[in-house]
Amino acid sequence: MDHFDQLPDALILLIFSSVSDVKTLIRCRSVSKRFNSLVSQTESLSLRVDRVISPDSDSDSLFVTFLKVFLKSLQDLLTNTTSKPQTRPQQTQNSPAEILSQFLRIKNLQIELPGGDLNLDKGVTVKWRAEFGKSLTSCVIIGFKSGSTATEEDVDIAGGLKMRVMWTISSLIAASARHFMLKEIVGDHHEMESLLLVDRDGEGTVVMDKEGMRECRLEAAQVSEEEGWGGIRSRTRTRTMVPSVRMRMRHVPRLMLAGGIWVEGATLVVVRANAGGKDDVEDAELALGAFGDGSSREAVLEMLKSRSYMLEMNSF
Known part of the structure; x- marks a missing residue:
């Protein structure tokens, strides 16, 4: 032997x-x-996705993929006059859900996408980390523009409220689209305790813990019972709905990081759903734990010294 x-x-x-x-x-x-x-x-797996697979194209971006799915579903609704049996959507051969179906006892899973979802201007950096259950629980977003070649006009644009809100909304949409991708995987693997979705650009991270995944499965079971896999709502949805949220925003027009690096329009946003009595201290702890070490954490530490502004946003 x-x-x-x-x-x-x-x-x-x-x-x-x-x-x-x-x-x-x-x-x-x-x-x-x-x-x-x-x-x-x-039990512990890491899946690196080379391309976001869709039935129509192997090279589409995440948002283009979801747009095509939506348009195809809409076309089906307009052209089909007879009801069809409700069946679960067929997985593509190389989709993450299909690949992971070969593993029966996944507890810890990390998935890496080929790139970020935001179309950012040159010199602009935006990073976000979102925690989900059945929907968004919290999200920390940091954004800034490299200041090495920034003009006075750049500083004004980067510091504008419109730009900061755009960064926030774009990050929340990207996070909710990624969470939608994970729902089928979460539903197929009931022993999973932690799930992390990242991208190679280091732009965005989606985190789900054991309780969050349990919430997600319960909601999916309820929707399936009410509408079935072939229901209109299930077929046309392209992302998880972002709930009504409360946002604490900080902004520093110009900030110097280690090594003498200047950044413009540095913005920190802490987003919470159903925040209740959450205070500034708890938001600061959430922000500090979002990005680990490095320049992003350094920027967070500096911005936490500045004044914060409270904003509210309806679900979308």
């Missing part, structure tokens, strides 16, 4: 979880019958 065959299954599963890369693990299934059976039991 090969010495490797004497290793217990638990140890091999621990190794597989350390490897985590889904594509590598799928290749491991062809090594032996034992590997083939154990790979599907891996």
